[in-house]
Amino acid sequence: MKRVLFSIALLGGCAGVGEDSYRERAEAALKAGFAGGDPKILARVERQDEVQRLCSEHRDAPPAAIAASIRSGQRAGLRYPASGRLMGDWRAGKKIAEDAGGLRYGDPAGKPAGGNCYACHQVEEREIAYGTLGPSLLAYGKKRSGKNRSGAGVDAAVRETYERLYNPQAFTACSAMPRFGHNGVLTPEQIAHLVALLLDPASPVNR
């Protein structure tokens, strides 16, 4: 790897090739790199939003000032269900968590997307095919049960869980987790069902 970087520095310097020209080349290559497909999916990949651009540039480790501005900007974009209810039905949440589909090319259009939570998280104990990119969510609600004794605590846990699902970058800039609500992958109502899956004492996550 050292040899690689050295020869790059050497040749880049000689030819006067700047970082910007590689960047332009990469953007052009990307635009030419797709075999058609859904124009909406295409547009979202070709055009990064500001957060995606900053996180790419800093390889997900932005300086503190940029991280703070990402968090506050993303917080300002949080939206909630029209009903005001942040806690839905854990049974509906379970289906959404298990659904790996939606928004891939070849997926049927019009069908709501799933959360595909098991790709990265352990959720309930009986499902053993879970990924480890994110933390285990086993007993997520139980672990916050101390807060269950006071009404205000429950509200705070529900609200934070909803907001983390809606936009994890309102808490952690450049988090690896998709901004499910912010990006319109899941609706606020779907997210409320996932909140119930995680926090409802009757949910298999907490039993």
Place this chain on the structure above:
Amino acid sequence: MKKGVIVLLAMLLPAAAAQADERLDEAVREYREKLAEASPGELYVIMGEELFRARRGPKNSSLEACDFGLGPGVLKGAYAQLPRYFADSGRVEDLESRIATCMARLQGLPPQALPQRGFGDARMGDFLRLATYVAAQSNGMKLAPPLAHPKEIEAYRVGEILFYRRAGSHDFACATCHAVSGKRVRLQRLTNLADAKDAQRGFPTWPAYRPVAGDVHTMQLWLGACFQQTRYPELRFASETSIALQAYMAQHAAGGLIDVPGVKR
């Protein structure tokens, strides 16, 4: 064997999570080793050689004179030095784009005879066999892709930028899953392509037999699968994006032993 895996998985249920993870990894590893002993991928080497030597196309000629970078017809060690810059096409090519160039030049096949897409393109089958055959001629050798020509440097840098570029509905970059160590998606162990040891293990064993697909896939097709799962549009076959990403990965995997066809998920 399948039954064995299932029994093992069932036994894991009450075990502690970390221990379960370890034993699961072990079960999957054992399954792959058994499969590797009689991999259906070996058939692709034989079928690929037949295709390589067959006279085809408007020019009724074989691919035996194809120059993979070490001179016309030299296959031994050629895959170990791909992707690389080719003066005749004026661009950096990976194994499959080089096969496509040779099909066009030597056999006179028109561009529409070559695959345009990744998965679901019926013209892909010949490529998988040819690629597996050519790659296998470098078995036992160390991956050592060149990084000298300005176009090779450019491909590496473009690949690096694309590797870390987050986009799309799910905010994913390649790096989201492949610049971390010791993680899994579902049960699939993730290769850390930014880490030399891990990249050396994962990259030079493509093309590989994929039991899930019942087929041999090349790294390029595997990239296509990644693009689908990360909610990107369909990756175009032999596109600059595909080649640049491979150029980036290949440099990190340099020094790894080529062992083709591998067995993957």
